[in-house]
Amino acid sequence: MRANASGQSSLLLLDIIDILQKLEIPYAVIGAMAASFHGIVRASMDADAVISLQTGHKNLNEELKKTGLTVHIQKADFDDPVQGVIQINDLHHNKVDLLTGIRGMTKDVFSRNIKTTLHDAPMEIIGLEDFIAMKIYAGSPKDLADAKNALKVSKEKINHSLLQKLAQNYGKQERKTLDSLLKE
Numbered sequence: 001m002r003a004n005a006s007g008q009s010s011l012l013l014l015d016i017i018d019i020l021q022k023l024e025i026p027y028a029v030i031g032a033m034a035a036s037f038h039g040i041v042r043a044s045m046d047a048d049a050v051i052s053l054q055t056g057h058k059n060l061n062e063e064l065k066k067t068g069l070t071v072h073i074q075k076a077d078f079d080d081p082v083q084g085v086i087q088i089n090d091l092h093h094n095k096v097d098l099l100t101g102i103r104g105m106t107k108d109v110f111s112r113n114i115k116t117t118l119h120d121a122p123m124e125i126i127g128l129e130d131f132i133a134m135k136i137y138a139g140s141p142k143d144l145a146d147a148k149n150a151l152k153v154s155k156e157k158i159n160h161s162l163l164q165k166l167a168q169n170y171g172k173q174e175r176k177t178l179d180s181l182l183k184e
Contacts, residue, residue: 001067002119003094012069012094013047014121019063021122026052026110028126030099030134035146037116037125039153042146046095050126051086052110053100064088081137104137104170105130129159133166136174136181148181 002011010033020027028034031048035041053060064071064086072087083101112127126134128150135147151158160182167178 001090003090003092006092006094007045008092009045009047009094009096010118012088012090013049013096014118014123015067016049016064016088016096016098017121017123019060019067020049020051023059023063025060027098028110028113028124028130030126030131031097034126034131035150037114038128038131038150040146040149046097048097048099050099050102050105050109052107060086102134102137104174105134106166106169128154128157129163129166132158132163133170133174133178136167136177137170139177144177144181147178148184151181 001015002008003015013029013033017027027049029037029047029049031046032042032044033047061071061073068091070089072089074085074087076082076084081103082099083103084099086098086100088096088098109126109130110124112130113124114127116123116125132147132150135143135150164175164178168175
């Protein structure tokens with residue numbers, strides 16, 4: 001395990017990514033780490049990723065527990081936008097949340113991931129348009145600020161037709177919110 005103290009959730013995430021890759025489970029880093037990658041620096045004490053449990057799901061819990069991690073699975077209610085969360089903690093109180101899906105997120109989200117590295121370890125970050133659409137869907141003031149700031153700092157890089165399509169996948173209100181943010 002890479003983490004040796006609290007405040008190292010990004011290192012815990014790298015260990016979890018190793019397991020996801022071993023089990024061939026598609027993932028995308030989201031949350032504050034993705035925000036920072038896309039040019040919006042903000043702090044967070046945990047790390048987040050969205051995963052696809054179409055493959056390798058039977059062994060994920062076993063592999064996580066083999067490494068001494070604490071795993072808590074939260075199933076979502078019928079109307080919850082997040083389909084479920086696997087909360088993972090290490091002995092140092094570092095935390096990673098793996099979202100097992102977000103309603104409205106298309107399965108091809110992982111094909112648009114951006115490959116990068118952290119501490120020389122491979123990592124896949126959610127693509128810019130997916131990040132913005134997901135933040136609009138989440139809808140909290142912090143999430144909308146992240147979406148607005150990503151639009152501002154990355155306006156030349158954004159594929160607007162893709163972004164509009166992705167926002168529409170989440171719903172009509174999300175598309176209206178995107179249109180409003182684009183006008184600002």
